Amino acid sequence: GAVVSQHPSRVICKSGTSVKIECRSLDFQATTMFWYRQFPKQSLMLMATSNEGSKATYEQGVEKDKFLINHASLTLSTLTVTSAHPEDSSFYICSARDEGYSYNEQFFGPGTRLTVL
Amino acid sequence: AQSVTQLGSHVSVSEGALVLLRCNYSSSVPPYLFWYVQYPNQGLQLLLKYTSAATLVKGINGFEAEFKKSETSFHLTKPSAHMSDAAEYFCAVSESYSGGGADGLTFGKGTHLIIQP
Numbered sequence: 450g451a452v453v454s455q456h457p458s459r460v461i462c463k464s465g466t467s468v469k470i471e472c473r474s475l476d477f478q479a480t481t482m483f484w485y486r487q488f489p490k491q492s493l494m495l496m497a498t499s500n501e502g503s504k505a506t507y508e509q510g511v512e513k514d515k516f517l518i519n520h521a522s523l524t525l526s527t528l529t530v531t532s533a534h535p536e537d538s539s540f541y542i543c544s545a546r547d548e549g550y551s552y553n554e555q556f557f558g559p560g561t562r563l564t565v566l
Numbered sequence: 567a568q569s570v571t572q573l574g575s576h577v578s579v580s581e582g583a584l585v586l587l588r589c590n591y592s593s594s595v596p597p598y599l600f601w602y603v604q605y606p607n608q609g610l611q612l613l614l615k616y617t618s619a620a621t622l623v624k625g626i627n628g629f630e631a632e633f634k635k636s637e638t639s640f641h642l643t644k645p646s647a648h649m650s651d652a653a654e655y656f657c658a659v660s661e662s663y664s665g666g667g668a669d670g671l672t673f674g675k676g677t678h679l680i681i682q683p
Contacts, residue, residue: 491675492676493610495670495671498669498670555671560607560608
């Protein structure tokens with residue numbers, strides 16, 4: 450089956466630093482990937498749609514300069530949290546859309562837990 | 567705009583009893599509907615999906631859901647609960663469609679399923 454990985458699984462950083470999270474589709478190509486954010490005991494909120502070879506599409510209220518997304522290849526999207534602050538601490542989950550499947554099945558990565566001190 | 571309402575943040579059933587997790591959606595166009603399961607500190611796993619084919623959808627692990635347009639519902643059921651079913655369950659909807667597949671998902675707040683021995 451389709452597998453999506455994320456790296457790192459956990460990261461702790463100091464306030465003001467930048468953190469990069471990778472999302473990879475391991476056995477399929479994904480022209481479209483999605484980034485979600487999940488607060489403790491809450492639902493997932495779509496942050497942005499990552500499109501291979503073009504700019505990401507951000508949801509309303511998400512700061513594009515804060516959350517930089519790059520989708521440089523068909524198997525890799527990265528999310529960089531710039532100048533991270535404690536309020537950015539969250540669980541970040543990516544998903545990848547397998548264009549070979551009907552009806553848009555998204556495969557989710559295991560998530561990255563970011564803690565900003 | 568699309569939205570999802572999951573009734574009951576926590577549902578507790580006895581092992582062997584019927585599981586019923588409720589999901590109602592709001593969508594301006596025929597939606598795609600999904601149920602996902604999330605185990606602690608893990609990503610999301612697709613249980614089943616509705617994509618305008620059969621209204622009764624069977625998924626993995628014995629779960630099924632029925633799409634009822636008149637009630638705008640997509641409730642998840644399982645005839646007999648197992649201890650391993652204890653997890654967080656999310657209902658999600660997508661109504662936009664581009665590039666061969668549906669776009670980013672809107673999730674409900676989730677229902678924590680507790681199985682009593």
